Amino acid sequence: MxxxxxxxxxxxxxxxxxxxxxxxxxxxxxxxxxxxxxxxxxxxxxxxxxxxxxxxxxxxxxxxxxxxxxxxxxxxxxxxxxxxxxxxxVSKNIKDSLTLLIKHINNPGVVETIKFPNIEKWFRKDIIETLSIIKAAILQIENDNDRRFFWIMLCDCIRKYSNTRSSTYKLHKKESEKIERIENNLIKDYIKAIEQNFKKYEKCTxxxxxxxxxxxxxxxxxxxxxxxxxxxxxxxxxNATTVPYGQFSMLDLYIIDKRDLELEGWELDNYSIIDRMxxxxxxxxxxxxxxxxxxxxxxxxxxxxxxxxxxxxxxxxxxxxxxxxxxxxxxxxxxxxxxxxxxxxxxxxxxxxxxxxxxxxxxxxxxxxxxxxxxxxxxxxxxxxxxxxxxxxxxxxxxxxxxx
Ligand SMILES: C[S@@+](CC[C@H](N)C(=O)[O-])C[C@H]1O[C@@H](n2cnc3c(N)ncnc32)[C@H](O)[C@@H]1O
Known part of the structure; x- marks a missing residue:
């Protein structure tokens, strides 16, 4: 061994x-x-x-x-x-769930804008709008396994399109020029992540x-x-002086719908509470x-x-x-x-x-x-x-x- x-x-x-x-x-x-x-x-x-x-x-x-x-x-x-x-x-019908997800993303209708403390510090306005469309579309998926899979596929995209640096797990804002230069390909990248990865989620227990x-x-x-x-x-x-697992997760946790998270109740109180607990x-x-x-x-x-x-x-x-x-x-x-x-x-x-x-x-x-x-x-x-x-x-x- x-x-x-x-x-x-x-x-x-x-x-x-x-x-x-x-x-x-x-x-x-x-x-x-x-x-x-x-x-x-x-x-x-x-x-x-x-x-x-x-x-x-x-x-x-x-x-x-x-x-x-x-x-x-x-x-x-x-x-x-x-x-x-x-x-x-994921379910056996994951491809159907994906088709439905794409349909809702392309025809969003009236969408509730995501809100949480300091959201404008961490995302550009157009990115917030796109994330809100994606969130509303995910919420339309009825199969629990597929919907939860769609949430976790969004996590890396959330990080990529946020204003935080990728060089650290802490939330640390990028320089303004870099934020302005972000090209909003969020939907394209998100769908690509799902298409590339769903086959890896075939096993289950x-x-x-x-x-x-x-x-x-x-x-x-x-x-x-x-x-x-x-x-x-x-x-x-x-966590605060080694790896801030909590801070790393907060943007995702504020965006993923609460009904799909296992929460004791205190986790979203502020950006550092998970690390403190x-x-x-x-x-x-x-x-x-x-x-x-x-x-x-x-x-x-x-x-x-x-x-x-x-x-x-x-x-x-x-x-x-x-x-x-x-x-x-x-x-x-x-x-x-x-x-x-x-x-x-x-x-x-x-x-x-x-x-x-x-x-x-x-x-x-x-x-x-x-x-x-x-x-x-x-x-x-x-x-x-x-x-x-x-x-x-x-x-x-x-x-x-x-x-x-
Ligand atoms: C080194 S990571 C584990 C990584 C894991 N082995 C993997 O491969 O993904 C340590 C984990 O401990 C968790 N953690 C820290 N304090 C905890 C506690 N008091 N109770 C339960 N989990 C805790 C953190 O949230 C973090 O996910």
């Missing part, structure tokens, strides 16, 4: 995972390789991804064996929608549950040892145990007091998550991890996680590392004492097995 995991020639564009952009996705063939081996050699009936994001691992598990019971969780409603569509697939909520609460409620394999890539730090984002009382404190102390001692607070807050949640993960997993834990840098100190999340899992009866059986190509998160993320600081460039895959 995991002998050569560079997969430098793997192009997401060719498979389902390249059809919608989501930040920091796992490399599908690696997840497939690990899952295939574990499934072939052990009696596996269930797979759990506690931070499923765009559903890479759950979809790959379905491809390997469509009878597997799949369970996933994510706090971000966009991640929930993308994964749901990947697992539901009914054997899944997705939870749209904070995984820390979910783990408390789930019984012990109910999943054979837990496979995931957790956030590497709080995510792992390490909320101020909570510190309750690290002595063992956990010992694991992060060597790093804390080397970073400034102001930055220590954020790191402690993240690990506070991270260890609660790991504890819950050990509780619910019966056989294997598979994690893809990155080591982030704070104040030029590399926080070895991989080693910390391995030590924690070993202390909880999960012994390490595999360890592999790979370079991360084409990252949007820049290699140099900030300056300390006027010197640039390296961000993560490698990711690590670890497999732990519960001791017999």
């Amino acid at each position: 995991l002998e050569n995991i560079e997969y430098s020639d793997y192009k997401k564009r060719e498979d389902i995972h390249g059809t919608v952009l989501y930040p920091a996705v796992m490399i599908a063939p690696i997840q497939n390789e690990v899952l295939t081996e574990l499934i072939q050699k052990n009696k596996i009936t269930s797979v759990f991804d506690p931070f499923h994001g765009s559903g890479t691992a759950l979809y790959e598990a379905m491809e390997i064996d469509s009878n597997l019971h799949l369970v996933g969780c994510d706090i971000n409603p966009l991640a929930n929608l993308i994964t749901r569509v990947k697992l539901d697939g 009914e054997n899944y549950i997705l939870y749209k909520r904070d995984v820390l609460g979910l783990l408390k409620e789930l019984p012990s040892r109910i999943f054979d394999i837990s496979i995931s890539s957790p956030p590497y730090g709080d 995510s792992l390490g984002g909320n101020k909570k009382e510190t309750k690290l145990g002595e063992f956990e404190k010992g694991l992060i102390k060597p790093y804390l001692d080397k970073i400034s007091i102001e930055k220590q607070e954020k790191v402690i807050r993240f690990f506070n949640d991270y260890f609660v998550w790991l504890e819950g993960l050990c509780k619910v997993t019966d056989k294997f834990i598979v994690l893809t991890l990155g080591n982030r840098t704070v104040d030029r100190i590399k926080i070895n999340l991989t080693e910390i996680t391995q030590k924690y899992l070993e202390s909880r009866e999960f012994k390490n059986i595999e360890f592999a590392e790979r370079e991360i190509p084409n990252k949007r998160t820049p290699k140099v993320t900030s300056m300390v004492d006027l010197k640039p600081v390296d961000s993560m460039t490698k990711e690590y895959i670890i497999v732990h097995e519960r001791r017999k």
Whole structure:
């Protein structure tokens, strides 16, 4: 297992995972390789991804064996929608749905204009009008699977035709000249995306549950040892200073009709709320145990007091998550991890996680590392004492097995 995991020639564009952009996705063939081996050699009936994001691992598990019971969780409603569509697939009549969609786009009638806070900062007026026509047309599609597929096909177009830069996952307005130069080919690009991608959504399973909520609460409620394999890539730090999954998703979430989103009610309150509600984002009382404190102390001692607070807050949640993960997993834990840098100190999340899992009866059986190509998160993320600081460039895959 995991002998050569560079997969430098793997192009997401060719498979389902390249059809919608989501930040920091796992490399599908690696997840497939690990899952295939574990499934072939052990009696596996269930797979759990506690931070499923765009559903890479759950979809790959379905491809390997469509009878597997799949369970996933994510706090971000966009991640929930993308994964749901990947697992539901489209209907057999998708071509008819597309014909109907095009008919409604070409004959829009009276259309309600999309409105949400600061919309004019993020879209040109003509783009808002076009998006409103597309939204009204999608709402005419009665088949739930096809309608949801049409929403997620719109996401990359929303980003492309918005006023935000493509160089970062944060919302960051482009220069005015660049905004003025955008050619409005939105409808053409949108239809093309659907035509190019619907065949990739032919597979489906009914054997899944997705939870749209904070995984820390979910783990408390789930019984012990109910999943054979837990496979995931957790956030590497709080969203605000690492990857802002929430902010990245907000334009889509304001445009997609609420009835097709799984919402708890607070998600659309403002542009930063999903990131604040995510792992390490909320101020909570510190309750690290002595063992956990010992694991992060060597790093804390080397970073400034102001930055220590954020790191402690993240690990506070991270260890609660790991504890819950050990509780619910019966056989294997598979994690893809990155080591982030704070104040030029590399926080070895991989080693910390391995030590924690070993202390909880999960012994390490595999360890592999790979370079991360084409990252949007820049290699140099900030300056300390006027010197640039390296961000993560490698990711690590670890497999732990519960001791017999
Ligand atoms: C590294 S991404 C997962 C990417 C995924 N493996 C993929 O291939 O698309 C981490 C995910 O954790 C989610 N997340 C962060 N904090 C969470 C929490 N407290 N509960 C549930 N999900 C959370 C984020 O929304 C994000 O989708």
